[in-house]
Amino acid sequence: MTESALTPEQILRATEDVLRRYGPAKATVVDVARALGVSHGSVYRHFASKAALREAVTERWLDRAHRELAGITAEDGPAADRLHRWLLALFTAKRRKALDDPELFATYTALIGQTASTVVERHLETLVGQLAAIVADGVAQGVFAACDVRAAARAVFQATARFHDPCHAAEWTDPRTDADLEAVWALLLNGLAAR
Amino acid sequence: MTESALTPEQILRATEDVLRRYGPAKATVVDVARALGVSHGSVYRHFASKAALREAVTERWLDRAHRELAGITAEDGPAADRLHRWLLALFTAKRRKALDDPELFATYTALIGQTASTVVERHLETLVGQLAAIVADGVAQGVFAACDVRAAARAVFQATARFHDPCHAAEWTDPRTDADLEAVWALLLNGLAAR
DNA sequence: CGAATGACAGATTTCAACATCTGTCATTCA
DNA sequence: TGAATGACAGATGTTGAAATCTGTCATTCG
The missing domain is CATH 1.10.357.10 (Tetracycline Repressor, domain 2)
Known part of the structure; x- marks a missing residue:
């Protein structure tokens, strides 16, 4: 089992959590990465921008x-x-x-x-x-x-x-x-x- | 003619001008008073608060x-x-x-x-x-x-x-x-x- | 080789010192 | 005497330097 495969699905769930916790004004991509235990650069491999991430979650x-x-x-x-x-x-x-x-x-x-x-x-x-x-x-x-x-x-x-x-x-x-x-x-x- | 009688009507007109010029976010009671050539304390003789002034204008x-x-x-x-x-x-x-x-x-x-x-x-x-x-x-x-x-x-x-x-x-x-x-x-x- | 990293530049946000504003009131003025 | 003043305290807004964030990319890792 590939324990550490970072999937878009995981990122979306983490983003949803972060948005719920901090709200759209405060939530950052760094927060999302931290919640997943990865670097924030990794998130950008799956989503082109913070805006794209927010849109996908929405x-x-x-x-x-x-x-x-x-x-x-x-x-x-x-x-x-x-x-x-x-x-x-x-x-x-x-x-x-x-x-x-x-x-x-x-x-x-x-x-x-x-x-x-x-x-x-x-x-x-x-x-x-x-x-x-x-x-x-x-x-x-x-x-x-x-x-x-x-x-x-x-x-x-x-x-x-x-x-x-x-x-x-x-x-x-x-x-x-x-x-x-x-x-x-x-x-x-x-x-x-x-x- | 009492040149210098400060009327509520004058104040409302001046406030309207100031609001139009600066917008509701920037307009101040001091601006209104300055436009009328009086101290801002005088405005408070005719209107209880800045909010009351804005409401009256509106x-x-x-x-x-x-x-x-x-x-x-x-x-x-x-x-x-x-x-x-x-x-x-x-x-x-x-x-x-x-x-x-x-x-x-x-x-x-x-x-x-x-x-x-x-x-x-x-x-x-x-x-x-x-x-x-x-x-x-x-x-x-x-x-x-x-x-x-x-x-x-x-x-x-x-x-x-x-x-x-x-x-x-x-x-x-x-x-x-x-x-x-x-x-x-x-x-x-x-x-x-x-x- | 593809996924992840972390260092980076430029943009954005935070924060605290400073300036301005609101509303009050004792005093002045006519 | 009643309208206007200006000084004042506390609240609110501005500002600029420091911190953080976004998005990129050369490099590392497995």
Whole structure:
């Protein structure tokens, strides 16, 4: 057994730990290397830059956090109900991450607004894609009005920004927030409905 | 004529100039006093604190910026059209301020998330109140479904957060933004409509 | 030979001494 | 007498020198 093989996977796990411990502002590549008992030069053999490392960690984290959503997308069943549960699950997951995993959440938000943050863009496109799939099902089921499915998905995503965009994270502890999401959902459901 | 009477109005104007010149991070009460040719102690005779001064300036600025909206609220005419124009006017005004008056816009955003920022809260309540008035007209005209008007107004306000909340200001230069607002508007109009 | 090292240059961050600012108040001024 | 002043203490911000970090690469190691 090659005890000492340094794998990207190991590095990512160590980076995640270091980020959680020190936060994105303080965490250094030297810290990561120290946690692994190697020189920091070794880390650069596997990741081109500190930024690339942070992005890779964030990508894994996002994938894990939102796996549940893909499940709802793939389900059969009434589209309206699935859309409702999808939006709730997205909000719940985001809020939980913001509260339970603040340092990785901060790492994610720091990535936003970065020039050429492919990871965040891809993540958002994935989410809108999942929404579009559910909306398309709804149209096929005859419960949603025929429309440009992609545009409708985008509109739903933007109309619920208050409940998933990290720039609103501070508002998520407001006790009215759950009721607010339901109110917006009622409006959107009505807006999408076939008549 | 009492040449040297120091009025709150003068102080507010001078503060606005200083904020525009130096930005909220650099502007000091000493700067304001210097601009007026008085000692900074005099400013504290009229405003309890630097924070109070900033809030007063911001309040005036918000009132001026959104006077147009009150006009649309007070109009007669089809509620759906007025609601559409009100949302467009809000977005246009916000975006213009963010671009043309960045330092005062920054002063405003800095006020958000401050503990006990009465000014921002009042401002938001005013806006939701105006929305509610238009929605109520729509219900009276029979074009909007009967509903809890206040809750519906709040939902519309939150569903359009992407287009008026300062935390989204960076996204407002995206060329798709106008189309996005129209798409969300279409959804909301449908959602409010009587059937 | 490929993986790891550690020394290195330039960029960034820390830290502590210093300067400025905020808010108060006893005093001055008109 | 009420508005304005300026000196002051404590808080906050600035600055530049020292420490640390990022990213590279010639060298070592297995």
